Amino acid sequence: MTPVQTAGVGTAQRLAALAEAAFGGRLPVRLRTWDGSEAGPPAGPVVVVRSRRALRRLLWEPGELGLAQAYITGELDIEGDLGEGLRTLWTAARGRNLHAPRLTLTDRAHAIGTAVRLGAAGPRPAPPASQARLRGGLHSKARDRAAISHHYDLSNAFYRLLLDETMAYSCGYWASEAPDFTPADAQRAKLELICRKLGLVPGSRLLDIGCGWGSLTLYAAEQHKAQVTAVTLAQEQAAYVREQVRDRGLESRVEVVCQDYRDIAGGGYDAVATVEMGEHVGDAEYPAFAAALHRLARPLGRVLVQQMSRGAEAPGGGAFIEAYIAPDMHMRPVGETLAILEQAGLEVRSVESLREHYVRTVGAWHRTLEERWDDVVRLVGEETARVWRLYLVGGALAFEEQRMGVDQILSVRPTAEGRGGMPATPQDWYAGLDRL
Structure with a gap:
């Protein structure tokens, strides 16, 4: 009728x-x-x-x-x-x-x-196939593994289409306004900045928690001759990083481990980095995560956390992001993260906002998505392609309007006597990044 x-x-x-x-x-x-x-x-x-x-x-x-x-x-x-x-x-x-x-x-x-x-009444429509369907206790190891897999195991081929040659899936550092300064240059500048903040020298032991497709791991091993342990929960990422390690002849410097951060044994690392992974840890679990960062670093060891944030009235990730992109994620105000890190025994030495840098980074990913739209649809289907279009456009706008932020937080594990071992001034961190 x-x-x-x-x-x-x-x-x-x-x-x-x-x-x-x-x-x-x-x-x-x-x-x-x-x-x-x-x-x-x-x-x-x-x-x-x-x-x-x-x-x-x-x-x-x-x-x-x-x-x-x-x-x-x-x-x-x-x-x-x-x-x-x-x-x-x-x-x-x-x-x-x-x-x-x-x-x-x-x-x-x-x-x-x-x-x-209007003829529109009826039973609840089934959710789109791309919506996450997680089971088990919140932030149990099995559920966290499924949440990470939902996003990062979409396929390495998809991320190769979307990202630049560094395969860095995090905020770049736009160190130059030159027209020939590319998104890949911004990622290399970010990686170099992290390595300088961590004080890496040849032989430094670096733990990269949530290593992604290995951009920091490979850069630190190649450019700074660090000994890197790379940790990820995503099987596709681990396979990709291992392949890159073999192809680049870095077997003696890089170990890739596919495990939960809660299962990382040992310690004594000169440097610990976690780049946009802490958002997946969970609100209640974050103090234990911060304690693990402290435990894994040696006295005078440095810890760098690059992490997204949201205001006090809008924690979490939002209904869309949590359903389709990063299930169970939690973003808190940056001040709360600093307090938790300090409560764990770390001394925060530097906080640098990269919010405007993320507007440009996400914008670059979105342009690539539109330019390669037909290839993306053939690879993952139109529904998933539309998920990513909405995610990238909405994300860029959220950073632009300060509804979301991202910060690099550098901490040190001080000695029992309170020494931090940090340089008196940080001018060497930024020199020449625009020429990378």
């Missing part, structure tokens, strides 16, 4: 009225629905609702996750530049005090009635 609609009132007008009532303000974007009707401001981004299923998702999940599911499946789209569309929505939310839906029973009844009239 075809749903009955009042003459002259299209689906878009009905949905616009419903959305404005739920969000407490006028629509900041134009809305076009499956019947061709439109509502909202005449200029600016256009949100296209392609099917009734998108509306059904939003009825069952009226917020970030429902919108993400509808976008990922292609049931909802933004016509034109996705970043401009998201920026318009965020700007309106701040400037016009729009709020997330807090639906009363009356609101829900009205929404369900509208859905029935």
